[in-house]
Amino acid sequence: MEDIELIARLKNGEDEAFRIVVDRYQRFILNSSFRFVQNKETAEDITQDVFIEVFRSINFFRAEAKLSTWIYRIAITKSLDYMKSQKRKKRFAIFKSLFNEDDKPEEVVAPETFNPGKQVENDDRIKILSWALAKLPENQRIAFTLSKYDEMSYQEIAEILGVSLSSVESLIHRAKENLKKKLYVYYKKHL
Amino acid sequence: MEREKMILEEVEKTLNSIDNVTNLETNPFLFTRIKARIVDNSVEQIKEGKTGFVLKPVALIIILVINIVTAVFFFKNNSTNQAVNTNTTLVESLTEDYQYSQTEYENFTLE
Numbered sequence: 406m407e408d409i410e411l412i413a414r415l416k417n418g419e420d421e422a423f424r425i426v427v428d429r430y431q432r433f434i435l436n437s438s439f440r441f442v443q444n445k446e447t448a449e450d451i452t453q454d455v456f457i458e459v460f461r462s463i464n465f466f467r468a469e470a471k472l473s474t475w476i477y478r479i480a481i482t483k484s485l486d487y488m489k490s491q492k493r494k495k496r497f498a499i500f501k502s503l504f505n506e507d508d509k510p511e512e513v514v515a516p517e518t519f520n521p522g523k524q525v526e527n528d529d530r531i532k533i534l535s536w537a538l539a540k541l542p543e544n545q546r547i548a549f550t551l552s553k554y555d556e557m558s559y560q561e562i563a564e565i566l567g568v569s570l571s572s573v574e575s576l577i578h579r580a581k582e583n584l585k586k587k588l589y590v591y592y593k594k595h596l
Numbered sequence: 597m598e599r600e601k602m603i604l605e606e607v608e609k610t611l612n613s614i615d616n617v618t619n620l621e622t623n624p625f626l627f628t629r630i631k632a633r634i635v636d637n638s639v640e641q642i643k644e645g646k647t648g649f650v651l652k653p654v655a656l657i658i659i660l661v662i663n664i665v666t667a668v669f670f671f672k673n674n675s676t677n678q679a680v681n682t683n684t685t686l687v688e689s690l691t692e693d694y695q696y697s698q699t700e701y702e703n704f705t706l707e
Contacts, residue, residue: 424627431622439620449623456630530613553614588607596603
């Protein structure tokens with residue numbers, strides 16, 4: 406079913422059209438959110454929130470962008486909102502921990518030891534990469550994640566982020582350079 | 597030198613580990629859950645709407661009554677004070693303008 410027809414049927418409140426949208430985009434949204442929040446249950450909650458938002462706001466969708474771009478944008482905004490709220494909680498937890506020793510804030514941590522050649526090597530690498538990614542500036546992290554993990558074209562990323570094609574190229578290039586630097590520091594310490 | 601090379605190799609391998617990332621499997625009940633949440637939210641909104649429909653006019657009436665009562669008290673007190681004060685203020689200003697003595701001032705106020 407083409408986007409135009411799907412949007413029209415969604416605006417009419419057709420259940421079947423909504424089911425098609427959920428089936429078509431749930432995999433991307435779940436995995437994309439997971440890469441930001443690093444927690445399966447939270448990613449599932451965000452996925453639900455995204456589709457509820459799509460259902461509620463479809464009448465405001467003016468078709469200036471593709472339906473997929475619009476949905477991806479909602480997904481990224483929701484994931485970032487969640488991360489911001491977590492950061493606020495963390496700050497509050499740090500403040501609380503000044504008074505209460507039991508309340509220590511949690512954060513994404515890289516493995517303390519690295520054992521090349523073992524079975525766990527790949528899992529470790531993914532964890533280390535996630536840790537380094539979490540340290541990147543927001544725009545670089547989004548652009549890099551969409552490009553490398555979700556295999557989106559630069560054009561699609563530019564539409565989602567609302568920036569030019571050259572900005573996306575620059576963001577991804579800087580993200581790679583920064584990741585290399587962070588990983589270098591990590592391995593220098595742990596190898 | 598050897599260590600530096602090893603570090604750079606590890607950095608490269610880790611960057612390439614993106615290719616080995618496995619995707620999460622979606623929940624087969626996702627659509628049902630989303631629909632259930634939409635229905636729940638709608639019911640909540642209706643409930644909120646109903647209580648709001650009753651509470652808003654009540655709050656408005658209470659604010660209106662408080663305003664009217666305050667206004668009535670304010671104007672009532674103000675007019676009485678003005679009536680009392682007019683005479684005294686006139687006498688005071690005359691006394692000051694014409695530099696009357698204390699006795700003359702008292703004569704005025706007694707009258």
